[in-house]
Amino acid sequence: MSFEWVSYFTCHDCGLQKPSPEVPYDHLGYAICPACGAETRPTTATATTPSTMVDG
Helix, strand or coil, X not given: CCCCCCCEXXXXXXXXXXXXXXXXXXXXXXEECCCCCCECCCCCCCCCCCCCCCCC
């Protein structure tokens, strides 16, 4: 008996779930939701305050 792992794509905008091979990808390899067209590119970095050392 063989088992095949199937990876699923879940859209964070509309909630669609589909097997990853059935989802289109852009030229950089990021998934594009077939239902709403949302792209899954990473978000841009936001400014954060630097952490400081605390003496214990």
